[in-house]
Amino acid sequence: MSTNFPTRAADGLRNTQQRRNLAKATNTIRGKTAKVTAELPDWEALREAGKAIKREAHAKLDQYLLQLEEMVTKAGGHVHWAADAAEAREIIVRLTRQAGTDQVIKIKSMTTDEIELNPALEEAGIRPYETDLADMIVQMAKERPSHLLVPAIHKNRVEIRDLFRAEMGEHGTGLSDRPPDLTRAARAYLRQKFMETKVAISGANFAVAETGTVGVVESEGNGRMCLTLPQVLISIMGIEKVLPRFDDLSVFLQLLPRAATGERMNPYNSLWTGVHAGDGPCEFHLVLLDNGRSKILADEVARETLHCIRCSRCLNVCPVYERAGGHAYDSMYQGPIGAIVTPQLRGLEEAGSLPYASSLCGACHEVCPVKINIPQILVHLRGRVVREGHAGKGEALAMGVAARMFGNQGALDWSLWAGRLGQKLLMRDGTLPWLPPPLSGWTLSRDFPALPEQSFRDWWQKREDK
């Protein structure tokens, strides 16, 4: 895959079918979320409450995580700490092996994508089965998700039918592309997996320090099957997901579904605390993942990134995401949140083009249920890109020249004079239809206005002289 956002976006832009799908899908979700958030008179207060709880949880993160560990252990669960992705993979593979199985079922989880768990399991001879419908589709197609919440948003049902026919054995034979038939096939296929698999791996939307309770919300019910049927349940969560009190859930269980899919409540809200004899899995493991999060926490401006509850609302309102598509972000975190979280997790050297993948229009900040100031963080990270030396040399040079020009009145006048002289070569009908690099991107689709003979300053001075 190409290495920076602009080139990857160009692929997405040329895919007109995908652009149409995305525009339609995001537009529909936008309408729904706007409606159900507007109907709550205390929506703004809820957003503030969500932000305040996250802030509090992160201010005393060490304390709440230790409390969580204590309570999970007390309830019969086991807690594991993973400093990075490799450690988390190693823990999960080991636990799965100990259970003596060669396949696991998985509940939709971005964190397992983040640590690239599936390839690690496969390498260890363990087959992971995604059970969220869209994740299953993406997995069967050997692709990457293109949307946080609707990972297969870029696919149509004919493509899905063909995949099911190829990958589902008897359940896929002779399948039509009618949605009810597709879901029926998936259901039969997944039921079999639920019944025969001993180990399930899930993410977590929340974990409550006070009680040791872990929670997942979903809309299909497949997650609930994974949470209850297998003997061993392994949940992995980023350390930022901890909430201080059980009552805090009441805020997030309102914020998340309304912001995410425009539903008033998630159809399935599962909460579990440790293990209970004769009910559900008899073994429960919670893996707490850092993987760069404590570094984000140390940055007082970018820290808010960790408030994210992965509702994907910022993607659905983002004009850049809508056109470039999710794959342009080359990450399991796409859109505006992806543009800030991915470079912080992976480093600016590798993902330094992402903070620039935004026009800073502010639509994401306007709708985010926990009010993350994404544009501010984007600009902050751009500062780090430049400071850490990942910006182009030519650009740095041009910016330096411009800074000196603006720092000195005489130099500014001189450059305007030089510009007026230079543009004579390029001018046509009073505008400039072509400019040399790095400004050639502008004249790709836009004329540039010519410098007028008299600047405002000249006009003003003449007027004052009279």
Added chain:
Amino acid sequence: MRVSLFITCINDSLFPDTGRAVVRVLERLGHQVEFPLAQTCCGQMHHNSGYHDDAVGLVRRFVDTFQDAEAIVIPSTSCTAMVRGQYPYLAQHVAKDEGLLRAVEAMAPRVFEFSEFLTQKLGLSDVGAYYPHRVTYHSSCNSLRSLNLGDGPLTLLRHVSGIDLVELPNNRECCGFGGTFAVKNAETSTAMLTDKMRHILSTGAEICTAGDNSCLMHIGGGLSRQRTGVRTVHLAQILASTAEEPWA
């Protein structure tokens, strides 16, 4: 009132008519206008591109230039948002300079975007303008979100006599300019611009206006390239135009 103008680098060099129009409106309303010559640029380009140390230099220059101003009026939504919204960030997190932070915070309440000055500071909705054209208004992202100008600019336009004001569909969506975004992500920016132009053309307007010449430079550059015949004009020029002295 004594009004100090910050005309912005793009207006000064590329769109001097905007500044002239601002002067005409304010003087017509009886205000004393001044233009401190030491001003250059608010630093937005450097700031948004990540050249924060360079931007800090321009913050200091701005503060020195406008320290004693009674009211600072800026005919640009994005530059106003920069001064009011981003200067504190630069002072606090980049310069790490308490004194500078206090100075920019003390200045912020005296900084006004042009239409905001008219509607909110002066409480006006009719500035006596006459402009017999079909016009559509693009509310820039900064006007909508950073500055929360609400209906202010539209109220001013509605009170212009002779105007045929038509609503722009999908008005809340970004035009795709975004400073260096238009160059660094030229193709995505172009895709956004194409949709914006489609909406503008659907209104049948002769003129698209806004409170920011950078959006207009981008939109107008596209409209010109496509030979649409639709022009872009800054809001100040419409408000400066009168029956006796139409704005050329």
